[in-house]
Amino acid sequence: MDHSLNSEHLVETINILYKRMSERFPNSGLSKVCLELHTIAKETKSRCQWIKKPQILLRLGVGLVIFFILLLTVFIVIAGIDFTVKDDTMDGIEFVDFLQILEVSVNMLILIGAALFFFVTTETRKKRKRAMMSIHELRVLAHVIDMHQLTKDPERVFSEKNRTASSPQQTMTAFELTRYLDYCAEMLSLVGKVAALYAQDFEDEVVLTAVNDIETLTTGLSRKIWQKIVILYRFKQQ
Numbered sequence: 507m508d509h510s511l512n513s514e515h516l517v518e519t520i521n522i523l524y525k526r527m528s529e530r531f532p533n534s535g536l537s538k539v540c541l542e543l544h545t546i547a548k549e550t551k552s553r554c555q556w557i558k559k560p561q562i563l564l565r566l567g568v569g570l571v572i573f574f575i576l577l578l579t580v581f582i583v584i585a586g587i588d589f590t591v592k593d594d595t596m597d598g599i600e601f602v603d604f605l606q607i608l609e610v611s612v613n614m615l616i617l618i619g620a621a622l623f624f625f626v627t628t629e630t631r632k633k634r635k636r637a638m639m640s641i642h643e644l645r646v647l648a649h650v651i652d653m654h655q656l657t658k659d660p661e662r663v664f665s666e667k668n669r670t671a672s673s674p675q676q677t678m679t680a681f682e683l684t685r686y687l688d689y690c691a692e693m694l695s696l697v698g699k700v701a702a703l704y705a706q707d708f709e710d711e712v713v714l715t716a717v718n719d720i721e722t723l724t725t726g727l728s729r730k731i732w733q734k735i736v737i738l739y740r741f742k743q744q
């Protein structure tokens with residue numbers, strides 16, 4: 507049994523949600539945000555496929571660079587060794603010279619190790635950068651969704667008292683506001699699922715942490731929305 511997220515099903519779910527929102531709230535700003543989420547989800551599908559595939563040309567290029575670094579290192583080591591045997595030493599190298607050679611060798615190994623690590627992780631860093639850019643886009647979208655529900659106060663549906671000239675206009679019924687808030691909560695949940703696609707096939711600690719942050723963000727925003735829905739139900743029962 508496959509327990510992984512299916513990107514095609516996720517895209518279709520977002521598309522159905524967009525249709526539901528368009529039918530209930532035609533030409534609304536929230537439906538346009540959902541359409542943007544649908545576009546991002548389709549792009550995420552292709553991006554995840556790109557991240558999942560090995561970058562053969564990049565790996566070949568990195569391999570050649572590493573080979574030349576190692577070859578250059580061997581050449582420097584051979585050229586730097588003094589094979590001249592001195593008369594006043596037993597093994598041909600004085601202790602002071604040995605310490606100098608050891609210090610230079612250690613420094614060289616550190617630099618070579620850092621260079622090799624840089625080139626070996628090139629593919630991972632390139633994929634991580636693309637994933638993080640997309641995850642940041644989803645984070646911004648989550649805040650946009652939150653802005654749409656920010657002024658949707660359940661109390662205004664049942665009472666127009668204490669309004670001011672700058673108070674938000676309340677044109678929805680209790681049922682419509684419930685559906686609107688429910689759509690916002692569904693979108694936030696789907697934002698977290700789209701972000702999870704990047705961590706599904708790309709085992710990178712930085713990306714995984716960013717995805718977990720998105721899940722925490724969307725869960726927290728959804729909790730605020732469901733508090734409003736609960737208040738609506740309580741008002742209905744009064």
